[in-house]
Amino acid sequence: MRAERKEREFNLRRAAILEQAEKIFSARGYYSVTMAEIANASGFAIGSLYQFFDNKENLYSTMILEKLDLMFAEINQEVNANKDVAGKIETLINAHLQFVEKNTDFFRIFLRGQSEALSETMSALRQKLIDGYFEHIAFIENFLKTGIKNGLLRKLPTHDMASALFSLIRSAANEWLLEPTKESLVSKKDFILDIFLNGVKNHEQ
Amino acid sequence: MRAERKEREFNLRRAAILEQAEKIFSARGYYSVTMAEIANASGFAIGSLYQFFDNKENLYSTMILEKLDLMFAEINQEVNANKDVAGKIETLINAHLQFVEKNTDFFRIFLRGQSEALSETMSALRQKLIDGYFEHIAFIENFLKTGIKNGLLRKLPTHDMASALFSLIRSAANEWLLEPTKESLVSKKDFILDIFLNGVKNHEQ
DNA sequence: TCATATTTTGAACGTTGGTTCAGATTATAG
């Protein structure tokens, strides 16, 4: 038998487990979910899970980190497709909101915040999430700087600007996840863009 | 013996436990903390904790909810002391940042997000946190509305404006907690105020 | 000081759940 096919099938089974794990973890957090549950949901025996993952912590952090990579890859690619800064900002907001809408399960976990615990694996995960965050902020800073050079943006500290923008996006996502809501999350794009660029003050009075 | 004194002493002991619990929970989350640890840190035997709290969940959620009430009470009072809207906005930011600086332990828990679990108590806590959040947003909305009537602010959806403002505050707090940092958190006040009111766009070009 | 009530204590209990592993099942190849 071709080792190639064997590997492909292995990865499929692994992915199936991760997919179920994501759903379950997102609904109930890390600790209250049991391996038995995940095994059950994905159609394997408990012991089989250990063929794919060393332990529960490893399963959990693998699931999160792989999805996170996907998210940043997706967003960054879309943003980079734009030439001008204004377009990049708008696309960033849009791509982010879209990703959240398509990955609500994952985002619940992500927003729930980090993880618990002190264990080696878990604090490694925590650190990677933090690193990922700052990396993303740096990515945003990068095109905001161009915007300042352009004259499009005011000369403010770029790190603060970037984290402000990110926080507006995140809070819209957060509220949308809290209230199983009426309109699409993406529809918040214009508001975020407007308030980020222009603020709330009425300059015409 | 006066029942009064007895009660006072009971409350002191109870408060001592809550204080230690806050420190420990904030560092390591809910599940990885044991009752034995809390007992130890607060100088009681394990069994004694159960004189003050029904169980671990109850201890945890009591600690959070009491502190949360304190926070909102403190902030709202300061904000209400202002007459004009601009002052209220500035005071809101300031009071919030100040509270975070003085209660880092608590805020770590709060930002970590909600809690885990499905249990009755825990999902009740979760709901109360969410309710508290929306109540706070409504409180902010209230004076933003006045600002719109005044002509100080643009006519934007007040709920979105309020949650944008709150998210800017929270993200500053979050970053400050992540990076055990140089300058005080309160020093971010001016930036938040500026970006909230004026946005990042350079209108002079 | 003594009898009684109150409070504290922490070892022991029982449950929960992650992990293991010997045996069953399935796939492979000759």
Add this chain to the structure above:
DNA sequence: CTATAATCTGAACCAACGTTCAAAATATGA
């Protein structure tokens, strides 16, 4: 078809920890 390897299975093991409660310590009031 058969022997061997690879994979899967889930009952059993074991450690962790929340909770209990009988006994000890302490406080109270006469």
